[in-house]
Amino acid sequence: MAKTIGNPLSWLLQGAETTGHHISETVGEMGSDGVKSMPKARKLTMDDIIHSLAAGLEDFAACRSDAMFLVLFYPIIGIALIVMSLSMNLLPLIVPMIMGFAILGPVAAVGLYEMSSRREAGFEPRWMDAFGVIRSPAFGAILVLGLYLAALFIIWLVAADMIYSRTLGPEPPESIASFAAAVLTTREGWIMAIAGSAVGAVFAFAALAMSLVSFPLLMDRHVGLPVAVATSIKVLRKNPLVCMTWGVIVGASIAVGSIPFLAGLIIVVPVLGHATWHLYRRAVD
Structure with missing residues (x-):
């Protein structure tokens, strides 16, 4: 039978069918598969952090321009x-x-996990590969977890404003110099x-516990969002010292990368993103 060119209506129906199938897969992926699919957490050492950072640097060196372009929006949004x-x-x-920004870091690095995954599999990674997560069934779960971290970030800013109002406020400072002098x-x-450092540490710990391995796990395996978060918490509970050290490294790196008008984040975020993928591979059996 001869093939004919489809009309716009058939294209629309085919597109709707494909979209509906993708949505159903995404919704199904957000659920938990139960105890049977619960990944096992491994015991980590400080050497795992060192090796993960070294592997992250190798990935960054291999796809430097693509990774830097991918996270360019991060410092731009910060400056804005x-x-x-x-x-x-x-x-x-x-x-x-x-x-x-450390709270939102795992969201910004989602595309970098995909690039590290493809390089690990022997493919040549490109920045366009990062958008493969949009077609993944795990996209819905990743989006929900990202919204959770965004809400946590907003709540942290509200808490910081309340702390300022109860101490140096509620009036805004007259200038940067007067504000710095008042703080010091x-x-x-x-x-x-x-007080701000203590409360900020609580928010950072909550973000670390929920997202330590959740994002790369969701991209790598067919697990639900509850399983991914539970696995992340399990890794933290099994390796508290190593995970807290990782959190300190992330926070300190972002602080250092923020000094020259946030420009350093163009390098810091890709390296940490790639390293997070390799830490996940070492942390989850």
Whole structure:
């Protein structure tokens, strides 16, 4: 039988069928498969962190331009938020905003996990491969977990603003110099810094526990969101010292990368993203 060119209506129906099938797979992937699919957490050592960082550097060197282009939006968004904060008298939130980037880091690195996965499988990774996650059945679960981290980031900013209002506020500082002097030389400033650091550590710990291996696990295996999060918490509980050290490394790296107008994040985020994939491979059996 001769083949004929399909009309627009048939194209539309085929597209709707494909989209519906993808949506059903995505919704099904968000659920939990139960105890049978629960991955096992391995025991980690500090050597695993070192090897993961070394492998992350190798991945970054292999696909440097693609990885840097992929996360270019990260410092751009950060600079835009900082400029907005200055114009809206939200100066006290600049530091919490920069440090809060560690909460959103796993979301920004989703495409990097895919690139590391393809390189591990022997393929030549490209930045376009990062968008393969959109076609993945796990995309819905990844999106939900990303929204959770975004909500955690917003709640952290609200908490930081409340701490400022109870110490140096509620009036906005007159200038950057006066704000820095108040933080460093007054009792209220020290209280704000200590309280903010303590509360920020709680938010960072919550984000670490929920997302340590969740994103790469969702991309690598057919597990539901509850299983991925439970596995991440299990890895943290089994390796508290190693995981906390990893969290400190991530936070310190983002702080250092933020100093030159957030430009360093173009390098820091890809290296940490690739390294997270390799840490996941070592942490989950």
